[in-house]
Amino acid sequence: MSIEATVREIDRAAWAAATPLAARAFFDEEFIVGMLGPHPLRRWADAHHFYAAEPFDDSAVHLGAFLGDVLGGIIRISPFGACSVCAHVDPTTPPDDEILARDWRFEVEVLKSHAGYAEHAWISRVAVEPQLHGTGLGKLLVDAAVDHLERTGSGTVLLECLAQREGFYTGRGFRRDAEVVDVHADTSYLMRLDLPR
Numbered sequence: 001m002s003i004e005a006t007v008r009e010i011d012r013a014a015w016a017a018a019t020p021l022a023a024r025a026f027f028d029e030e031f032i033v034g035m036l037g038p039h040p041l042r043r044w045a046d047a048h049h050f051y052a053a054e055p056f057d058d059s060a061v062h063l064g065a066f067l068g069d070v071l072g073g074i075i076r077i078s079p080f081g082a083c084s085v086c087a088h089v090d091p092t093t094p095p096d097d098e099i100l101a102r103d104w105r106f107e108v109e110v111l112k113s114h115a116g117y118a119e120h121a122w123i124s125r126v127a128v129e130p131q132l133h134g135t136g137l138g139k140l141l142v143d144a145a146v147d148h149l150e151r152t153g154s155g156t157v158l159l160e161c162l163a164q165r166e167g168f169y170t171g172r173g174f175r176r177d178a179e180v181v182d183v184h185a186d187t188s189y190l191m192r193l194d195l196p197r
Contacts, residue, residue: 003067005137007144010064010074012056018064018074019051025073025127026051030162034184035102050099057084063144065128065137073128075141080153083122085110102184109181110160113190121149123159142172146193154195163187 010018026032027047036046059082065073078084091108094101114120123145128137149157160180161169166189170176174191182188 005065005067005072005135005140007063007065007140010062010071012058014064014071015056015062015074016052018071019054020048021071021074021129022051022125022127023047024130027130030164031106031182031185031188034182035106036099046099050103053097053100055088057088059087060084061145061148063141063148065141065144072132072135073137073141074125075123075127075145076125077145077148078122078124080121080149080155081119083114083120083158084124085122086114105183106180106188109183110190113160113178113180114158117156117158117192120156120158121153123157126159138168139172142169146172146195150195157193157195159191160188161191163189166191 023044027044032043032047036043036050057076057078059078061077061079063075063077064071076084085107089104089107089111091111094104114122123142126138126141128141146157159169159174162185166176169191172193174193176189177192178190180188180190
């Protein structure tokens with residue numbers, strides 16, 4: 001019996017329920033280890049806290065990749081002119097939450113890297129269940145996000161990724177535009193895609 005993955009929009013409640021997926025997907029990623037530390041039990045708890053505490057962005061589109069009714073991956077799309085980093089990150093005031101404050105330092109650098117792009121879109125939180133890596137769900141989500149943006153506007157689409165993910169995004173049509181200072185990882189890149197292509 002074969003099963004097809006489908007992508008559909010998810011609402012605030014479904015996104016909140018999906019945050020453990022992001023914690024699992026990024027648990028061993030360099031930036032999470034750098035931000036939350038090497039101890040796996042503490043990092044596990046803190047990663048779940050981090051993704052659950054992140055505010056929901058009402059201006060963004062949140063998509064899920066489903067296998068039947070089971071969620072296998074997520075992605076967040078900030079539309080053209082409504083980048084959530086540019087709209088919501090205050091570079092002068094860190095969050096009160098200790099874990100969110102650690103990520104805020106990176107977000108301030110992301111905000112700086114976005115400064116030269118007017119009315120851009122932003123793709124973030126591309127997360128796939130670790131057991132499903134290599135199945136094409138990540139490509140399906142990124143392609144669905146780009147398709148959504150193509151239908152709703154034109155301009156530059158930005159995302160940030162660790163250096164080891166660059167090949168994945170260049171395979172989806174993005175190109176490296178700059179390096180982003182990441183206090184929690186060795187190298188992060190600002191990737192861009194210009195629509196229409």
